[in-house]
Amino acid sequence: MIKKLIAIAMAAALSACAFSACSSGNDNPSASSQQSKASGTVQPQKAVQSTDNYRNFYQIFVYSFCDSNGDDVGDIPGIVSKLDYLNDGDPEKGDDLGIDGIWLTPIAKSVSYHKYSVEDYCSIDEEFGTMEDFEKLIAECKKRGINVITDLVVNHSSNRHEWFVKACEEINQGNPDGYAKYYHIVKEDDKTTGDKYYPIQGTDYYYEANFSDTMPELNLSNPDVRAEIKKIMKFWLDKGVAGFRLDAIKYYDTGGDDGKDFCKWITDTAHELKKDSYIIGENYSGTGQISDWYSTGIDSQFNFPMSSAIGDYVNTTRTRNVKKLYSTMQSWQKNIRSKNKNAIDSPFLSNHDMARSAAYLVGNLESEKLAAMLYMLSPGTPYIYYGEELGMLGSDKDNDGTYRLPMPWEGDEWDKILIPNTSVESAEDYIVTTVKDAQKDENSLFKTYQQLIKLKLQNPEIARGTITKVIETGENYAAGYVIEYDGKKVVIFCNADKTESFSGEISKSDCGYSGIAGQVTARSAGDSEQAKLEGSTLTVPPMTAVILR
Numbered sequence: 001m002i003k004k005l006i007a008i009a010m011a012a013a014l015s016a017c018a019f020s021a022c023s024s025g026n027d028n029p030s031a032s033s034q035q036s037k038a039s040g041t042v043q044p045q046k047a048v049q050s051t052d053n054y055r056n057f058y059q060i061f062v063y064s065f066c067d068s069n070g071d072d073v074g075d076i077p078g079i080v081s082k083l084d085y086l087n088d089g090d091p092e093k094g095d096d097l098g099i100d101g102i103w104l105t106p107i108a109k110s111v112s113y114h115k116y117s118v119e120d121y122c123s124i125d126e127e128f129g130t131m132e133d134f135e136k137l138i139a140e141c142k143k144r145g146i147n148v149i150t151d152l153v154v155n156h157s158s159n160r161h162e163w164f165v166k167a168c169e170e171i172n173q174g175n176p177d178g179y180a181k182y183y184h185i186v187k188e189d190d191k192t193t194g195d196k197y198y199p200i201q202g203t204d205y206y207y208e209a210n211f212s213d214t215m216p217e218l219n220l221s222n223p224d225v226r227a228e229i230k231k232i233m234k235f236w237l238d239k240g241v242a243g244f245r246l247d248a249i250k251y252y253d254t255g256g257d258d259g260k261d262f263c264k265w266i267t268d269t270a271h272e273l274k275k276d277s278y279i280i281g282e283n284y285s286g287t288g289q290i291s292d293w294y295s296t297g298i299d300s301q302f303n304f305p306m307s308s309a310i311g312d313y314v315n316t317t318r319t320r321n322v323k324k325l326y327s328t329m330q331s332w333q334k335n336i337r338s339k340n341k342n343a344i345d346s347p348f349l350s351n352h353d354m355a356r357s358a359a360y361l362v363g364n365l366e367s368e369k370l371a372a373m374l375y376m377l378s379p380g381t382p383y384i385y386y387g388e389e390l391g392m393l394g395s396d397k398d399n400d401g402t403y404r405l406p407m408p409w410e411g412d413e414w415d416k417i418l419i420p421n422t423s424v425e426s427a428e429d430y431i432v433t434t435v436k437d438a439q440k441d442e443n444s445l446f447k448t449y450q451q452l453i454k455l456k457l458q459n460p461e462i463a464r465g466t467i468t469k470v471i472e473t474g475e476n477y478a479a480g481y482v483i484e485y486d487g488k489k490v491v492i493f494c495n496a497d498k499t500e501s502f503s504g505e506i507s508k509s510d511c512g513y514s515g516i517a518g519q520v521t522a523r524s525a526g527d528s529e530q531a532k533l534e535g536s537t538l539t540v541p542p543m544t545a546v547i548l549r
């Protein structure tokens with residue numbers, strides 16, 4: 001292996017010295033007493049459960065996760081039965097993944113399998129279980145330190161919701177003043193351009209429904225609708241959810257406004273009902289719009305521009321240009337925090353509306369691990385799509401059929417859970433390993449996720465901190481960043497080169513660290529080497545990230 005020794009050109013210190021810890025970080029007596037001089041490592045900190053909203057979330061597509069009663073439909077008791085896999089309650093040890101947040105896709109009554117068309121907001125769909133099952137899920141998650149958030153789909157309801165049924169009755173009776181005002185129901189001349197409308201049978205009225213004729217859009221500026229939504233939020237917060245994933249916020253527009261007013265109202269209302277509740281919005285847009293919507297005070301939004309096959313994380317696994325990635329991350333953080341000082345970015349690779357990340361990484365295990373390292377070690381609250389940790393594939397033309405395949409536990413019983421009306425007859429071709437096998441395999445992607453989550457719990461600054469400096473080395477593939485939180489500094493440094501080790505000087509006084517506190521590699525176990533720190537010369541094996549503190 002060729003080793004390069006490169007003088008480190010530090011990026012301009014970006015107001016780093018506004019922090020008091022700046023010059024004294026490497027003189028921390030407790031850290032230096034723990035330092036092992038031989039390899040430049042420091043004793044890792046204890047992994048501590050999160051108590052705030054900076055978490056490692058796991059998205060569960062309920063229909064596809066785990067079936068408990070043999071009807072080939074995933075359900076809530078199924079999720080309860082698998083909680084020990086997600087988090088066994090001990091952040092220091094176990095075979096569990098270690099996540100501490102769950103986003104459940106919709107669970108309320110709906111005829112659709114995905115349940116994004118809601119008929120009764122304060123219910124559990126019979127297919128998925130009962131309210132008692134849900135209460136048990138919340139209680140079991142509490143024991144394990146897992147926060148649960150549910151999908152809140154209020155841009156539209158189902159056309160089977162009693163509000164819409166009554167609205168149509170009112171229109172038919174020529175008295176459209178009550179529930180009819182819950183929706184956008186208009187005559188031909190009052191249709192707004194760019195929106196889709198469907199006729200109300202037997203009348204000359206139309207209702208707006210941009211997603212589907214079964215999903216009429218709610219009039220979110222109507223105070224009566226807002227009062228109903230407040231009741232719904234209170235219902236679920238009282239049940240113990242930690243917050244909500246807001247579906248389709250960019251469609252919240254109501255006539256004259258763009259929907260930000262409602263977004264601000266729903267966020268404020270959640271915080272009023274429960275001070276530390278957490279709201280994350282699905283704003284499937286570019287950087288400009290997502291940044292703009294942070295001005296509503298919303299806690300968090302999914303980072304769509306950095307996700308998917310063409311987003312920054314996956315792109316970096318191809319270009320290896322971590323220098324560029326870290327600069328992007330720093331400017332993005334600065335951007336969103338200028339709109340909302342408490343903004344929590346939510347990086348992810350894929351979700352139920354996208355091809356599986358392992359598919360666009362062409363099933364290359366090293367690339368999958370590198371992508372995981374890049375987004376999981378970013379500041380904020382990352383979201384892992386169920387099965388992402390197993391490298392599940394799925395990117396076929398029958399989109400939803402392959403994006404929402406069953407979670408492969410062990411054996412092949414799970415293979416019966418396939419979403420309705422898919423041409424996919426078996427998940428077999430898309431499954432590379434089962435949970436049981438991944439847990440036994442030291443080289444599995446699952447183990448990398450497990451390790452990354454543990455590193456995050458040992459180094460709480462990574463999720464919560466401010467990126468104060470990008471560390472440049474003169475090479476695009478080797479770079480790092482300093483992240484500061486609560487007067488403490490941590491450095492994340494990555495050598496993304498595929499085959500070559502990297503060596504260079506990382507100034508201890510500028511970056512405020514004592515030694516190596518952890519490392520994670522994308523290379524297969526047989527190839528892994530340890531990173532070393534001699535003086536301030538850091539040597540990092542290929543495709544490896546180190547944590548310095």
Ligand code: CA
Nearest residue numbers: 067069073075
């Ligand atoms: Ca079931």
Ligand code: CA
Nearest residue numbers: 090093094096
């Ligand atoms: Ca554990």
